[in-house]
Amino acid sequence: SRFSYVKNYEIADPLLPGTFILARVDGRAFHRFSTEHEFTKPNDERALNLMNCAARGVMTEFNDIILAFGESDEFRHRSFFASTSLYNRRMSKILTALTSIFTSMYMFHWAEHFPQKALKYPPSFDGRIILYPSEQEVRDYFAWRQVDTHINNLYNTAFWALVQQGAHSTADAHAVLRGTLSGQKHELLFSRFGINYNALPARLRKGTLLVRENVTPAPSLDTASSKKKIKRTTMIVAYHCDVVGEEFWKGHSELLNP
Amino acid sequence: SRFSYVKNYEIADPLLPGTFILARVDGRAFHRFSTEHEFTKPNDERALNLMNCAARGVMTEFNDIILAFGESDEFRHRSFFASTSLYNRRMSKILTALTSIFTSMYMFHWAEHFPQKALKYPPSFDGRIILYPSEQEVRDYFAWRQVDTHINNLYNTAFWALVQQGAHSTADAHAVLRGTLSGQKHELLFSRFGINYNALPARLRKGTLLVRENVTPAPSLDTASSKKKIKRTTMIVAYHCDVVGEEFWKGHSELLNP
Amino acid sequence: SRFSYVKNYEIADPLLPGTFILARVDGRAFHRFSTEHEFTKPNDERALNLMNCAARGVMTEFNDIILAFGESDEFRHRSFFASTSLYNRRMSKILTALTSIFTSMYMFHWAEHFPQKALKYPPSFDGRIILYPSEQEVRDYFAWRQVDTHINNLYNTAFWALVQQGAHSTADAHAVLRGTLSGQKHELLFSRFGINYNALPARLRKGTLLVRENVTPAPSLDTASSKKKIKRTTMIVAYHCDVVGEEFWKGHSELLNP
């Protein structure tokens, strides 16, 4: 029709070829959402599991995502091979599809993880895409998030111990912790509450890493089928290990040099 | 930490000031989704109502959205006053928040509209943003969509009449309709199936327009309060009227010259 | 060849359709350039004429430029009809062609304007493109530049009068002028140096506006030719008039509603 010229105002938004595409989704106003839905503090295992479940859902839909890191209300999918041609690397397509799938997976699996608690209102997420030219920056990105997870979680653990077990007001608890170094928080947790921070589940201290790994199919005895092209399959494995050092990356060199 | 340099790779994506921001969301693979969830054909009233409900949810969250048009599995929110400063006009923020809210509203209200039918899998949506410099292009955009809705719906109505009531195969039905003009489809519907196309609900023929309208509060008798600043409230009104001609726009001049 | 994949990394950069394209070029380090080439202070007529000449050269090359405003070492070409399709609105193409032509025109015509003075080193210019959605913003853009021209020129005129005629040091002259209002500078110029600022050439106080105007060809007496399509020609006219008020724009309505 004579109106269809308006379609031409859509401007293409291709992502630079050869770069690693990192997509991040983060819960919108989860401070309120976690309060209204009475998440346990500082960490709610059900909520974290639900986040992991939604992230797995996204990875199942997009095979090109090979790695994801989650903590608190957010997930970062680094996710695409540098060479992905998903949606011709159209930025908005990739970003909105991923954010929308994450959102609906979170809703879809809510009842499994919170069987006793109906959703009071629908949660939502924001998303963004960041490009990294090289492997080093991708590694540093995940390291950055994990260091941050550690700092936040140590603080939150100490804070809620003071409030819940120490009967401090929240203002008080902040005052106690202000300016303390990492070692002092460890010490405080241990001496006052008998909590050995390093013995807490790695899941809480280090966040969750979802990795797409290749599955080598068992060799077939049937000689006929051995001639067939073996279908390469993958599975998504969860880790709660350190990503700052070399070890994890050495064991997963395919993630950076696909 | 020494890793935080990676944050600098996030590139700002401001939308050009002074332009009208139009956001579109469209169901991903709703051909399959509508089949699996047995939507009635060609239009499922429950499904259309659910779409409208999700769009209303978005408009309730974002006051700056003043107009939205929906048909089939998609919604276009033109949405923002040209002068909106929502999220400082950051493209990804606006786009992902809107798409995510739409998605979760759709999920949240599913059971109300499909009480007998559980979701088999989570639906998702893609989104994009288009900028228009002037009112004329915004009007033409909505006109474009409505003309398209009409063409598609007339075709689909004739098609499914042939298949469901005329016992044609789908291939056959396509063959019958190939190359027919609009008038011929009207004629076919009337002569063979007694359907007066123009008497079908406007909702199906013209799509749904959601308009934010100002509500003038009833004047207070209390003289004291009359000095108080009257809080301006708005409500979201649904229309199924023509947007190609002048009439609608004349009656809603505030939409284009806010 | 197997290397040609690298061409795909070129990313398209179309300018939003329907917007007014404004291009600005500004002399790089003209503080130094004007000193080394002994421009007279505060304004060098030869230098300003040369700038105007370069801007005309650009407008002669690109018919779609309809308006340009120059002052000091810079020129703003607003330049393009909102509907221009020059180079398919490719940003880099338009911007670099324009900046390069401006540069080479400046060099090419140097000797005409500075016959006694050889270029000591090649001058260069930076450029940028700004998009405006509506006529109002385009008008305000030129008004903004003209107001700025006025403020700068009044200051510079007073400053150099103090230095050149008043035998102040430059530090002194700045000190004298610090915090003075516009009226006080007028007063100072008049009382101390007998200069009536408003009587200075409009070219200096208001900058130069180059306008593409239609030339109506004289009607032909030859009846045969009157049936031929009359070729529309244009010429570039210089103005030094006010662009803040209504008058100029009323007389040139074709500039904003082409």
Added chain:
Amino acid sequence: SRFSYVKNYEIADPLLPGTFILARVDGRAFHRFSTEHEFTKPNDERALNLMNCAARGVMTEFNDIILAFGESDEFRHRSFFASTSLYNRRMSKILTALTSIFTSMYMFHWAEHFPQKALKYPPSFDGRIILYPSEQEVRDYFAWRQVDTHINNLYNTAFWALVQQGAHSTADAHAVLRGTLSGQKHELLFSRFGINYNALPARLRKGTLLVRENVTPAPSLDTASSKKKIKRTTMIVAYHCDVVGEEFWKGHSELLNP
């Protein structure tokens, strides 16, 4: 002033950090320019030298440019260290400054290279920027250009030999060459015109590479000064060597791993 809001429409255009910035300039309509200024065919040594001279001028101005490749009427500066922070990596600034400097250098040095020939009109150049994430793509980019230079130059050499020495019409010459392989053109040049293509100057067959190289200052005998920080200086060296193979890059590893 109340107009200054228009400044906010300038949108930032930072180049992705960590990527290699490649800038290309190419003569606009040099088909005509070379004809009007009677460049010798197929290659005019004066014209090529002038291009090299302009490219050197750009490299002298921008220290961050470490490599440039020229052929015919174009130059590609790959130019920037991936980590350059020139103009905060603002795209338009870098691109226009570079294109403008190239243009004015070309004009400035014209008379040295064409002492007998005045410029009939000012030449101009277009420019663009391309980003490459890794060293491999940068290498392949230069290889791509050099392979292209070879193909074009071999064709042009054969073509002009047929026209100038063989008295063919241009249409004829194209017809003779249509569909010929590389080896056949070598053969034709040798058998008909006694030209050993591989013996032609490498400058014509391989283009010109300008490389910024470190200059190690001679050790000072003065013991006092040996404690001073040695100022690192660089010089720009021209090569006409192969860049497709490993050798050049091995000898210049600092270009890719700065």
